[in-house]
Amino acid sequence: MSEKPLAAAAAAASAPRFEKLSAVKGMNDILPPESARWEWLEDKVRQLMARHAYRNIRTPIVEPTPLFVRGLGEVTDIVEKEMYSFEDKLNGEALTLRPENTAGVVRAVAEHSMLYDGGKRLYYMGPMFRHERPQRGRYRQFHQIGAEALGFAGAEVDAELILLAHALWQELGLKDVRLELNSLGQPDERRAHRAALIAYLEQHQDVLDEDAKRRLYSNPLRILDTKNPAMREVVEAAPRLIDFLGEASLAHFNSVRSILDACGVAYSLNPRLVRGMDYYNLTVFEFITESLGSQGTICGGGRYDYLIEQIGGKAAPAVGWALGVERVLELLREQAPTQAPSPDVYAIVPDASALPQVLSTLTQLRALGVSVQMHAGGAESWGSMKSQFKKADASGARHALIFGSDELARGEVTVKSLRDGAGGAQQAQPLANLAQWAITLQSQH
Numbered sequence: 369m370s371e372k373p374l375a376a377a378a379a380a381a382s383a384p385r386f387e388k389l390s391a392v393k394g395m396n397d398i399l400p401p402e403s404a405r406w407e408w409l410e411d412k413v414r415q416l417m418a419r420h421a422y423r424n425i426r427t428p429i430v431e432p433t434p435l436f437v438r439g440l441g442e443v444t445d446i447v448e449k450e451m452y453s454f455e456d457k458l459n460g461e462a463l464t465l466r467p468e469n470t471a472g473v474v475r476a477v478a479e480h481s482m483l484y485d486g487g488k489r490l491y492y493m494g495p496m497f498r499h500e501r502p503q504r505g506r507y508r509q510f511h512q513i514g515a516e517a518l519g520f521a522g523a524e525v526d527a528e529l530i531l532l533a534h535a536l537w538q539e540l541g542l543k544d545v546r547l548e549l550n551s552l553g554q555p556d557e558r559r560a561h562r563a564a565l566i567a568y569l570e571q572h573q574d575v576l577d578e579d580a581k582r583r584l585y586s587n588p589l590r591i592l593d594t595k596n597p598a599m600r601e602v603v604e605a606a607p608r609l610i611d612f613l614g615e616a617s618l619a620h621f622n623s624v625r626s627i628l629d630a631c632g633v634a635y636s637l638n639p640r641l642v643r644g645m646d647y648y649n650l651t652v653f654e655f656i657t658e659s660l661g662s663q664g665t666i667c668g669g670g671r672y673d674y675l676i677e678q679i680g681g682k683a684a685p686a687v688g689w690a691l692g693v694e695r696v697l698e699l700l701r702e703q704a705p706t707q708a709p710s711p712d713v714y715a716i717v718p719d720a721s722a723l724p725q726v727l728s729t730l731t732q733l734r735a736l737g738v739s740v741q742m743h744a745g746g747a748e749s750w751g752s753m754k755s756q757f758k759k760a761d762a763s764g765a766r767h768a769l770i771f772g773s774d775e776l777a778r779g780e781v782t783v784k785s786l787r788d789g790a791g792g793a794q795q796a797q798p799l800a801n802l803a804q805w806a807i808t809l810q811s812q813h
């Protein structure tokens with residue numbers, strides 16, 4: 369037999385049988401060690417929410433499409449072009465992967481009459497879906513953390529939510545985040561402003577882009593939210609909603625501002641800040657950084673006193689915000705590089721036959737709170753001591769526990785420090801004392 373057919377057969381045998389699949393465009397896998405940052409952020413958020421008495425809520429990722437159409441508004445970027453909507457194959461119901469979670473929370477609050485005994489403070493974390501053009505800081509599956517306070521009309525709760533977000537930036541060590549604030553007033557004030565705005569924009573039809581022309585009569589306020597630089601000048605000179613606010617709306621706005629002032633939280637007023645959904649009234653705000661290019665808004669929110677009624681619930685005031693997890697983490701990565709997590713201990717097992725006893729010891733250590741990575745491999749590739757030590761070093765563990773058969777027979781294990789170079793201190797520990805050793809180890813954290 370010549371060599372050629374053999375080589376061809378070998379190649380055919382090693383070729384994959386199925387086409388390789390990859391993730392959907394704009395939807396990302398979050399892998400270790402990066403996922404450790406996510407967990408770290410989530411832990412910080414849980415602690416902070418608990419300190420502010422916000423409770424966790426978890427709602428479905430799929431909701432009836434009308435929830436978003438009615439809740440967010442028909443003439444919004446999200447509803448017009450960004451929703452993943454589909455028909456339930458079995459009953460034809462129109463469904464949508466949630467593009468945001470305020471509407472879902474409000475639906476749940478109304479559905480379960482959660483406000484019957486007073487206001488509720490809630491928070492959530494999870495994936496959202498929008499069919500956008502993927503780029504840095506803009507994905508099709510992305511993640512939000514959000515806080516919502518429902519059933520409270522007072523400006524102090526608007527301020528509480530802004531302070532909560534501000535506290536989170538401090539807690540995370542984020543720098544260069546600024547706060548922009550505006551008030552959208554009440555529906556009647558918006559109507560008066562809307563008439564003035566349409567009249568003004570009609571005089572500048574030539575500069576309006578397609579989106580703006582289409583929205584001129586259906587949702588002119590949204591035009592102020594444009595990202596088109598060609599329209600900036602016209603938009604900046606447009607009639608300002610803030611000038612149409614009555615006494616009550618201004619008083620509400622000033623109350624929010626005086627609390628922020630008293631707490632030393634700096635902000636700037638942006639009369640063109642309108643936000644992407646129609647459900648907002650009174651206070652709206654965004655936290656922005658210049659460090660992420662054009663995807664610089666890391667968190668946005670405001671009051672939405674009419675949303676609950678809009679989706680069929682009993683009217684109740686509400687206010688909330690959502691932050692983009694990917695953008696916050698991107699900013700953190702730039703400002704504060706952190707180390708990947710490592711175990712406390714790497715367990716070196718020279719002879720695999722000792723594994724049952726090793727595992728029983730490791731189980732006790734883990735129960736005491738020690739983080740342990742065990743050496744692992746197949747019967748034919750168990751690895752020499754040298755290669756096990758290499759892996760122990762690579763794991764970043766502070767200590768190696770060496771479960772040599774002779775030591776085990778004496779009821780001992782060798783502890784070697786991996787942090788003081790090649791000549792790391794090495795010491796025999798009776799297995800019976802391991803719990804005490806674990807406690808000492810924990811106290812050195």
Ligand code: ATP
Pocket residue numbers: 468498500505506507508509510511512643644663665666667668669690691692693694695
């Ligand atoms: P943008 O103007 O950047 O499109 P938005 O106004 O649509 O943002 P919101 O609906 O207010 O955003 O969502 C709150 C936060 O969620 C945003 O400030 C941002 O940090 C994040 N976010 C929104 N859309 C995306 C996305 N496609 N990918 C990643 N993060 C996003």
Ligand code: MG
Pocket residue numbers: 445644
């Ligand atoms: Mg958007």
